[in-house]
Amino acid sequence: MSDALRFDGVTFTYPEGVRPAIDAVDLAIGEGSFALAVGPTGSGKSTLLRAANGLVPQFTGGTFAGRVSVDGRDTLAHAPRRLADVVAFVPQDPAASFVLDRVEDELAYGMENLGVDPSHMRRRVEETLDLLDLADLRDRSVRTLSGGERQRVAIAAALTAGPRILVLDEPTSQLDPQGAEDVMAALQRLVHDHGMTVLLAEHRLERVAGWVDVAIGFDRGRVRSGTPADVIGQLGAGPPVTRLGRMLGWDPLPLTVRAARALAATGAHPMLPPPDPAGKGHAHRSVLAEVRGLRATYGETTVLRELDLDLHEGEILAVMGRNGAGKSTLLRVLAGIHEPAGGHVRVRGTRPRPGVDTALCPQEADALLFNDSVEQEVRATLVARGEAGDTGPWLAALGIADLAARHPRDLSAGQRLLVATAAVAATDAPLLALDEPTRGLDPTSKERLIGFLRGHATEGRAAIVATHDVELAAAVATRVVILAGGEVIADGDPGSVLGDSRVFAPQMTRVFGPGWLTPEQVAEALT
Amino acid sequence: MMDRPSIHPVAWIVWATSAGFVAFVTTDPVYLLLLWGVSWFVYASHRVDPEHARSFRLFLTGAVIAVALRTALVFFGTVSVANTSFSFLEGLRLGTILVIFGTFNAITDPFGLVRMAPRHFHEPALAAALALSIAPRTVAGVGRVREAQRMRGIRVRGARALPALAVPVLERGMEEAHTLAESMDARGHGAGRRSRYRPQAWTGAALLIAVGGVGAAAIFLAASVGGWAVLHPQTSPIVWPQTAPLLLGATALLAVPGLVGLAEP
Numbered sequence A: 001m002s003d004a005l006r007f008d009g010v011t012f013t014y015p016e017g018v019r020p021a022i023d024a025v026d027l028a029i030g031e032g033s034f035a036l037a038v039g040p041t042g043s044g045k046s047t048l049l050r051a052a053n054g055l056v057p058q059f060t061g062g063t064f065a066g067r068v069s070v071d072g073r074d075t076l077a078h079a080p081r082r083l084a085d086v087v088a089f090v091p092q093d094p095a096a097s098f099v100l101d102r103v104e105d106e107l108a109y110g111m112e113n114l115g116v117d118p119s120h121m122r123r124r125v126e127e128t129l130d131l132l133d134l135a136d137l138r139d140r141s142v143r144t145l146s147g148g149e150r151q152r153v154a155i156a157a158a159l160t161a162g163p164r165i166l167v168l169d170e171p172t173s174q175l176d177p178q179g180a181e182d183v184m185a186a187l188q189r190l191v192h193d194h195g196m197t198v199l200l201a202e203h204r205l206e207r208v209a210g211w212v213d214v215a216i217g218f219d220r221g222r223v224r225s226g227t228p229a230d231v232i233g234q235l236g237a238g239p240p241v242t243r244l245g246r247m248l249g250w251d252p253l254p255l256t257v258r259a260a261r262a263l264a265a266t267g268a269h270p271m272l273p274p275p276d277p278a279g280k281g282h283a284h285r286s287v288l289a290e291v292r293g294l295r296a297t298y299g300e301t302t303v304l305r306e307l308d309l310d311l312h313e314g315e316i317l318a319v320m321g322r323n324g325a326g327k328s329t330l331l332r333v334l335a336g337i338h339e340p341a342g343g344h345v346r347v348r349g350t351r352p353r354p355g356v357d358t359a360l361c362p363q364e365a366d367a368l369l370f371n372d373s374v375e376q377e378v379r380a381t382l383v384a385r386g387e388a389g390d391t392g393p394w395l396a397a398l399g400i401a402d403l404a405a406r407h408p409r410d411l412s413a414g415q416r417l418l419v420a421t422a423a424v425a426a427t428d429a430p431l432l433a434l435d436e437p438t439r440g441l442d443p444t445s446k447e448r449l450i451g452f453l454r455g456h457a458t459e460g461r462a463a464i465v466a467t468h469d470v471e472l473a474a475a476v477a478t479r480v481v482i483l484a485g486g487e488v489i490a491d492g493d494p495g496s497v498l499g500d501s502r503v504f505a506p507q508m509t510r511v512f513g514p515g516w517l518t519p520e521q522v523a524e525a526l527t
Numbered sequence B: 001m002m003d004r005p006s007i008h009p010v011a012w013i014v015w016a017t018s019a020g021f022v023a024f025v026t027t028d029p030v031y032l033l034l035l036w037g038v039s040w041f042v043y044a045s046h047r048v049d050p051e052h053a054r055s056f057r058l059f060l061t062g063a064v065i066a067v068a069l070r071t072a073l074v075f076f077g078t079v080s081v082a083n084t085s086f087s088f089l090e091g092l093r094l095g096t097i098l099v100i101f102g103t104f105n106a107i108t109d110p111f112g113l114v115r116m117a118p119r120h121f122h123e124p125a126l127a128a129a130l131a132l133s134i135a136p137r138t139v140a141g142v143g144r145v146r147e148a149q150r151m152r153g154i155r156v157r158g159a160r161a162l163p164a165l166a167v168p169v170l171e172r173g174m175e176e177a178h179t180l181a182e183s184m185d186a187r188g189h190g191a192g193r194r195s196r197y198r199p200q201a202w203t204g205a206a207l208l209i210a211v212g213g214v215g216a217a218a219i220f221l222a223a224s225v226g227g228w229a230v231l232h233p234q235t236s237p238i239v240w241p242q243t244a245p246l247l248l249g250a251t252a253l254l255a256v257p258g259l260v261g262l263a264e265p
Helices: A043-049 A103-114 A118-131 A146-161 A178-195 A226-235 A240-248 A257-266 A329-334 A373-384 A391-397 A411-426 A443-457 A472-474 A494-499 A506-510 A519-526 B009-025 B029-044 B050-076 B080-106 B108-116 B120-152 B161-188 B202-225 B245-253 B255-262
Strands: A004-014 A022-030 A036-039 A063-070 A089-091 A165-169 A198-201 A214-219 A222-226 A287-298 A301-312 A316-320 A341-347 A358-361 A432-436 A462-466 A479-486 A485-490
Touching: A004 A043, A022 A043, A022 A198, A022 A214, A022 A222, A036 A043, A036 A226, A043 A165, A043 A198, A043 B029, A063 A178, A063 A341, A063 A391, A089 A146, A089 B161, A089 B245, A103 A118, A103 A146, A103 B108, A146 A165, A146 A178, A165 A178, A178 A198, A178 A341, A198 A222, A198 B202, A214 A226, A222 A226, A226 A240, A226 B245, A240 A519, A257 A316, A257 A506, A257 A519, A287 A462, A301 A329, A301 A462, A316 A329, A329 A358, A329 A432, A329 A462, A329 B202, A341 B108, A358 A411, A358 B120, A373 A391, A373 A411, A391 A432, A411 A443, A432 A443, A443 A472, A443 B245, A462 A472, A462 A506, A472 A494, A485 A494, A485 B080, A485 B202, A506 A519, A506 B108, A519 B120, B009 B080, B009 B108, B009 B202, B009 B255, B029 B245, B029 B255, B050 B080, B050 B120, B108 B120, B202 B245, B202 B255
Parallel strands: A036 A198, A036 A214, A089 A165, A165 A198, A316 A462, A316 A479, A358 A432, A432 A462
Antiparallel strands: A004 A022, A004 A063, A214 A222, A287 A301, A287 A341, A479 A485
């Protein structure tokens, strides 16, 4: 097996970097591999991905030593555009990478640049539309697509030029569980049936660990590659099944639900009775937010119809549902940002005032960062409230006190998300709404966010979280609502709602049955 | 979700150039105001998404400001009815050109135009397209940021609040431009070879639009060269403009795209 991608002694430091982003990397990825780059935020994954087609260092500048070769070509000797026929790159934010407006044209763009013959192009576009199930979207403007659709279009656009190697930066971070599974299945098909080499970075290991056959572990710029079980086992993090295996001393550590089920069946405790539903009995708590007969529209599209929902004090409500189900709109209505087309919405008995009754951290959290330091960013919110209070508690609540003096721009996407969350939380509004708060968050940051949410949802307060992350919902929610077609189709405690779903079931439910949500809960019951 | 009616981009270039030419050769407020109406009509029947609508409104605001500023220049000299109305008409002409450009910008896809450019003009066309896409992107960014700041209780109003708006918009804009440049390079842009995917057909609608535009421009050119109609109303002393029915008809020819747009399902 020859190497599709080779790194020989590669060390790279960004122009303003103090230490190398990747350090003395030796790595070979064989042709036809399905490889996963895994490691904490800021450990060099994105840098390595972008070095695969020479964007690092050709677009970034900085100090580069060593040699990267793709399909035998040196990335320093060839400009990225001269490598476009062998390697394709899908960045984290697909929307920003679109060049043309129509989906079909966007798919053809790369081939036009390579001078592919028109009849061949036409066939390749049709095949790729089918491969990623995009035929219905061919005439749409890329601007009108949902996050999941955009991701699939970006992958399709990268594929049409017929590269041998496909590199993707967090391809499932914007997708619902089903969408993520579809994308992973499509990628696997490319690897298995077409002999492509796929390299991707991802934090949500529960979505990818079972699919890949090579893992590359990152630790402060150093890398180590091996089998997924080996690399993920050494990381200390991992999908819930791996964390459970570690707690129970299972060997080998399971990476997938299937492996975990096999291990559980041979263990001393094959069957567990369903636990008592946690967070029960919120009925006696008073209502913080009340939604009645809500109808919300975007232009001519109705997004929410006749929606009723009560949010009680002390609750952490996870709102789930596929891309485009109306989750973000519900949050925006509760924040008083989006005017409902019908029905009524009250928070603390009044129409919600943004930043007073409800504080919302949007999906594009970067939109609110404008200060020179993390501390000033949080202070700006306090100043707007007319307070000269201490920013310390807010920074501490999200575990970012050590970043206080840093410039938000120099932080990773996940860290910036925590900063934006702190800046929003500092409004001290009783209802806190977070839209996709775990995008790009590594496991450590996710733990901090979970701790923060639990601290927030106390007497007189509540949180509502729109998320695709089933493991987050399983870990932190006291109640789960599932939206579909603008209506509530399930509402209840996480054990029963997630336990009753094929798509939204967390890994512990899949292994041990309804009611089991987190590895901690299972480990406690078993020991 | 409407989709872009498929009109050949060259037809839009002909339309915009002709309309711009008409606005350029006259200061008659009747023709100019009719051009505002025609532009709005064309925009309204071909607009695609809300982002474009915001960008069109931005150009409209810019046009109104241009008219006001040009008129206000008078106050730096001797103020009279004659020179105020002269200044106003000059401003109106400038504003009309802006509105036409705003319409063109809102209803065409700048990057679609790049694909039409002959190979040697590809690079300059691309630079132009990037510049054209800045206005709608910035406008969309301003909306998003203003809203995000409101969610944490910061009202973006007045000069002191400017950084809260400008910094995220510009940073995001820079980042997007960088990602786009990277993505284009990574997808082989400028690799030297080029072919074209499913070239847009030159339809009857496109032909009507182009003929209407060329016709309007030709009639105004003839009037301008031949001198058989008054294109610049007298302002000293001020008189009611002597609007020629033929030229009104010529201006109306520029509304053809609107009618073609309405004719489509």
